[in-house]
Amino acid sequence: MIRTRQRELSGGSARGEAVGRRPLTVPQILELEAALMEVFGTIRELRERSTAARYIKFPPLPAVLSESIAIAITPTLFGSDWTGRYGGSAADLLIENLATRSLLRVEVKATGRHAFQELKEKDLRADVLIWFRFGLRLELGTGPIDAAVIKAPGRFVRSQCRLDVRRFEAIPGIQEAQKVFRFDSLAAMLVPPRRLGSGSKTD
Numbered sequence: 001m002i003r004t005r006q007r008e009l010s011g012g013s014a015r016g017e018a019v020g021r022r023p024l025t026v027p028q029i030l031e032l033e034a035a036l037m038e039v040f041g042t043i044r045e046l047r048e049r050s051t052a053a054r055y056i057k058f059p060p061l062p063a064v065l066s067e068s069i070a071i072a073i074t075p076t077l078f079g080s081d082w083t084g085r086y087g088g089s090a091a092d093l094l095i096e097n098l099a100t101r102s103l104l105r106v107e108v109k110a111t112g113r114h115a116f117q118e119l120k121e122k123d124l125r126a127d128v129l130i131w132f133r134f135g136l137r138l139e140l141g142t143g144p145i146d147a148a149v150i151k152a153p154g155r156f157v158r159s160q161c162r163l164d165v166r167r168f169e170a171i172p173g174i175q176e177a178q179k180v181f182r183f184d185s186l187a188a189m190l191v192p193p194r195r196l197g198s199g200s201k202t203d
Helices: 026-049 063-074 074-078 121-125 164-171
Strands: 082-086 095-097 102-111 116-119 128-133 144-151 159-164 176-181
Touching: 026 063, 063 074, 063 082, 063 095, 063 102, 074 082, 074 095, 074 144, 074 176, 082 164, 102 116, 102 121, 159 164
Parallel strands: 102 128
Antiparallel strands: 082 095, 095 102, 116 159, 128 144, 144 176
């Protein structure tokens, strides 16, 4: 059970909440994904043609992409009563249950083919960690996306570290603490829950 933080709703903002920052819209998210696919695909083709091109690195995934996706699909991952917004200094996001007035501090990660990620102290202090795993999708232009939702990651990872999905999921307790949602595409992921057909939970 995730411990939630209670607060009274009022005209003011939650402490630490970002002011004036807006997530990408669904069309902007899809446009950014298409642009990333073009960049990743170009680098992959160069690597296939030139051995020297192996020194060209794939770019990191922009935080605005993963955070905007997480905000857009908060009801899918957490339930219809939950809504997400930027968290300012408190966390990447604040996820709020409108029925119970509970808040969760959420950190968001996203990785591609090698799925290496650095977990920092702030990530480990979060109530929830969301990890989007794009796999080969951006390089190949197609493929599923996994969204892993991990409760209280600091219970299992005690200090800052860098690891991939395989090593992360081998940590005792992680499998039970996380839910993994798989989507056929980013467009399918962004469909509202009541119409969702291609996303499935893979505990």
